[in-house]
Amino acid sequence: MKNQERIQHIAGKFDKTKFQTQLINWFTQDQRILPWRENQDPYRVWISEIMLQQTRVDTVIPYFNNFLTKFPTPEALAEADEQEVLKAWEGLGYYSRARNLQNAVREVVEKYEGIVPNDPDLLGELKGVGPYTKGAILSIAYDQPEPAVDGNVMRVLSRVLKVEDDIAKQSTRKLFEGLIYHLISKQDPSSFNQGLMELGALICTPKSPSCLLCPVQNQCRAFAEGIETELPVKSSKKKQKKLPFLALIVRNEKNQVLIEQRPGEGLLASLWQYPMVPLSDVDLQNATRWFYGEYGLEVELGESISRVKHVFSHLIWEMEVRTAVVNKGSLDHERARFVDPEQIADFPFPVSHQKIHTHINP
DNA sequence: AACGCGTGGAC
DNA sequence: TGTCCAAGCGT
Numbered sequence: 001m002k003n004q005e006r007i008q009h010i011a012g013k014f015d016k017t018k019f020q021t022q023l024i025n026w027f028t029q030d031q032r033i034l035p036w037r038e039n040q041d042p043y044r045v046w047i048s049e050i051m052l053q054q055t056r057v058d059t060v061i062p063y064f065n066n067f068l069t070k071f072p073t074p075e076a077l078a079e080a081d082e083q084e085v086l087k088a089w090e091g092l093g094y095y096s097r098a099r100n101l102q103n104a105v106r107e108v109v110e111k112y113e114g115i116v117p118n119d120p121d122l123l124g125e126l127k128g129v130g131p132y133t134k135g136a137i138l139s140i141a142y143d144q145p146e147p148a149v150d151g152n153v154m155r156v157l158s159r160v161l162k163v164e165d166d167i168a169k170q171s172t173r174k175l176f177e178g179l180i181y182h183l184i185s186k187q188d189p190s191s192f193n194q195g196l197m198e199l200g201a202l203i204c205t206p207k208s209p210s211c212l213l214c215p216v217q218n219q220c221r222a223f224a225e226g227i228e229t230e231l232p233v234k235s236s237k238k239k240q241k242k243l244p245f246l247a248l249i250v251r252n253e254k255n256q257v258l259i260e261q262r263p264g265e266g267l268l269a270s271l272w273q274y275p276m277v278p279l280s281d282v283d284l285q286n287a288t289r290w291f292y293g294e295y296g297l298e299v300e301l302g303e304s305i306s307r308v309k310h311v312f313s314h315l316i317w318e319m320e321v322r323t324a325v326v327n328k329g330s331l332d333h334e335r336a337r338f339v340d341p342e343q344i345a346d347f348p349f350p351v352s353h354q355k356i357h358t359h360i361n362p
Numbered sequence: 363a364a365c366g367c368g369t370g371g372a373c
Numbered sequence: 374t375g376t377c378c379a380a381g382c383g384t
Binding site for chain 3: 366367369371
């Protein structure tokens, strides 16, 4: 096996026993107190791992507490309405995480009596549980010596072992998984995995790592050569495409406001928003005509309220927000409806449209 | 394999 | 302001 040879080459002369001891002792001493570390409940570990995907600890904490209050058990989450789950996820981003999580929890309740599987293959079949999350649940909740390789782990090990592979490539993650199988503590795989991540979060940070405080400094090849800020190697992503929109706050004669639900798949799936005219396809002169074609309503545009910019990971919405009133016609749109202004807060909205709420004066 | 998928914080 | 990022996954 090619990868096995590389693993021997990289970690062959590395003192893994010493590394395990230093890492685990440091983690035991210096780990943060976090809500999902109160116990080893697999359900809580699972929720926390999904929420923490691409998301900072400080952001997750209040969402985690609220989520566990609303859905304390797998059964509670399985029985909940999907819109209620999305509302609890509102603002966290990557909303398919929430839908996949609920689908997977429903599967666990139906097939496994609500017990999160401790079998790697069964666990990995669940929606939203990829290689990282699977290893995290197995090691943290079930004390199994499985790798949980995230961005922290790749950064830390790139430096400690001086691995110069591009961590943006999937094949690199597999190399690190192989290295973890070799390095992991069979005695305490949970503290080992969490220790690597905690070290990446607190000490071995991307920009200016605190090497002087690092518990494994004397083992770190990058530090020894003074190249810790050169690692890891990561190819850059391309920049976002800008899309202009006209977002409309449309009121009818009863002073209700028009909102619509986005499609069930894709960007911001199943969330709600104010109607938007895509100015990349329609010029401003034709906006009302386009609107009539789309919604069956003749509207008169009012004043321009504000501009809202929304930056996604892969694109940017630049929205001009304007008021509008209905002149005539009847609403003809599958996923749109008029609601009283005070009802709007009951629907899950993306952040960009939460910002628009604040411009509505009752 | 590369791309679609959110958001807010740090510098 | 721009850039990069933070406990990834699905397709």
